[in-house]
Amino acid sequence: MQESLINEIRERVVNQLIEQSPWIAEEKIEIEASNFQEWSLGLGPFSKVIENENFTDLFINGRNGAWINRGNIPEPYEFSYSESALINFVRSHALRVGKQFDPAHPAIDLELGRGIRLHAILPPIIEDGLHLSLRLNQARSQINWPETQLKMLDLIIRSRKNFFISGGTGSGKTTLLSQMIVRMPSHERILVIEDTHEIQAEHQHLLRLQARECNNEGFGEVPIRELIRQALRMRPDRIFLGEVRGDDILDLFLALNTGHSGSGGTIHANSAREIPNRVTALAMTSGITREAALALCASAIELIIHLESRGMGSRISTISMLKKVESEIVVKDILKIENDIADNHLKILEECLEI
Numbered sequence: 001m002q003e004s005l006i007n008e009i010r011e012r013v014v015n016q017l018i019e020q021s022p023w024i025a026e027e028k029i030e031i032e033a034s035n036f037q038e039w040s041l042g043l044g045p046f047s048k049v050i051e052n053e054n055f056t057d058l059f060i061n062g063r064n065g066a067w068i069n070r071g072n073i074p075e076p077y078e079f080s081y082s083e084s085a086l087i088n089f090v091r092s093h094a095l096r097v098g099k100q101f102d103p104a105h106p107a108i109d110l111e112l113g114r115g116i117r118l119h120a121i122l123p124p125i126i127e128d129g130l131h132l133s134l135r136l137n138q139a140r141s142q143i144n145w146p147e148t149q150l151k152m153l154d155l156i157i158r159s160r161k162n163f164f165i166s167g168g169t170g171s172g173k174t175t176l177l178s179q180m181i182v183r184m185p186s187h188e189r190i191l192v193i194e195d196t197h198e199i200q201a202e203h204q205h206l207l208r209l210q211a212r213e214c215n216n217e218g219f220g221e222v223p224i225r226e227l228i229r230q231a232l233r234m235r236p237d238r239i240f241l242g243e244v245r246g247d248d249i250l251d252l253f254l255a256l257n258t259g260h261s262g263s264g265g266t267i268h269a270n271s272a273r274e275i276p277n278r279v280t281a282l283a284m285t286s287g288i289t290r291e292a293a294l295a296l297c298a299s300a301i302e303l304i305i306h307l308e309s310r311g312m313g314s315r316i317s318t319i320s321m322l323k324k325v326e327s328e329i330v331v332k333d334i335l336k337i338e339n340d341i342a343d344n345h346l347k348i349l350e351e352c353l354e355i
Contacts, residue, residue: 043112044089045081046134050116056136056170060086062129069170083130090120090132098215105216111196137174137198145179148341149316152349153180156319159353160262162300164244164279166269167307173266174198176307176316177240181206184238184262191234193227194242207234224248228255241265247286249279250293256300264301272304272320276329291327298324304331316341319349 043050049058049068057069058077066079087101093110094101101108106122115137122130145153156163157180165173181190181201192199195211209231214221224241228251231239239260241252244267256263269275276297283293304320319335334352335345 043116045079045086046112046116046118049077049079050136058132058134060130060132060134062127062131064128086132087122087130090118090130093118098220099213100216109196114197115200117196117198137178137200146340148343148346150179150183151346152316152319152341153183155346155349155353155355156180156303156305157184157262159303159355161302161353162256162261163264163303163305164275164301165264165266165305165307166272166275167266168268168270168309171307171309173307174242175200176305177201177242177264177266181240188237189235190238190240191231191236192240192242193224193231195224196242199240199242207236225251228252231255232258236260237262239263243267244279244282246282249282250286250288250296253283253296253300257296264303269306272306272318272333273331275301275304275331276322294324294327294329298322298329321352 046058049055053068053070055068055070057074058079059067059069059074060079061067062083066077067074068077069075090108090110091101093112094108097110099105099108101120101122103122103124106125108120110118110120112118112134117135119133119135120130153176165176167173178199178201181192181199181203184190184203186204189205189207190203191207191209192201193209193211197208197210199208209227211224211227212220212222224246225248228239228241228248232255237260239252239255240263241248242265244252244265252265267275267278269278276294279297279301280290280293283296284290288296301322304318304322305316306318306320308315308317316337318333318337320331320333323330323332335349337345
């Protein structure tokens, strides 16, 4: 449903209740109407947990209870809403974006707000009822970066070298990229491309493109690859792909070879040394050879910033440079950071980046 339609329904229901049920206090009617609007347009059953808890993930495992991840490991969590109420909440949000959520369409990804993603799945493809995974971008979790890490990011930004931020799921890749965008010069025209709105960055000249899936009739799809092509016509100074996950990496490589220095994106990997094989495998899905994929990668990406999870946030564990040696790419670590970033790390990085 569109927001205007829901507001119209809410207004009509409130007016009818006031006219036909004068014994119900108007104040109580307004409270219930606000609850209806929150469930239809807002965060509904997740409002309180998002307001009161500092967390990154909330899991509802059907009839087997709920778990919350406040930083280290998931813990059991008391979540009292009924399954039918949660299904209705998901369905109302699905309808707003032209999708369905029922046994015939049993899985869906939704964006409830900036940096808030919800995945829902129903039987028959999962047992024990409705399962939900609510994920908050770490930027919403009040995470503070050490001053030395911010100085390190400033050096990388100033170097204008193209980079990938790598790490496992939940390691803070998107959060780090958001922080870097915030610290980029305000006059630079920065274009971010995502499939869902996760990057949380306040910047005076930031433009956002967001992919769109097709509707239930199979129409309306706008893929990442098309957005990258459109981005090149918008004359950005830097281009960032929220997450590299498919053949769109080929378009990103081509874009980064057209003069947009200091650009990049995030990518899933357990270590920086996995990057060459991973990116070439993704690029080869477009039909190019491994040698061509490696050549494009070597000319497009210069730095790898690898993250590891720690507590409620993450830390930079290595910074590496990519070098093409004959027909292969060599990943050379220029910094290995065991604990906190120190001043000598900054000095080494500055020398390697030739700032």
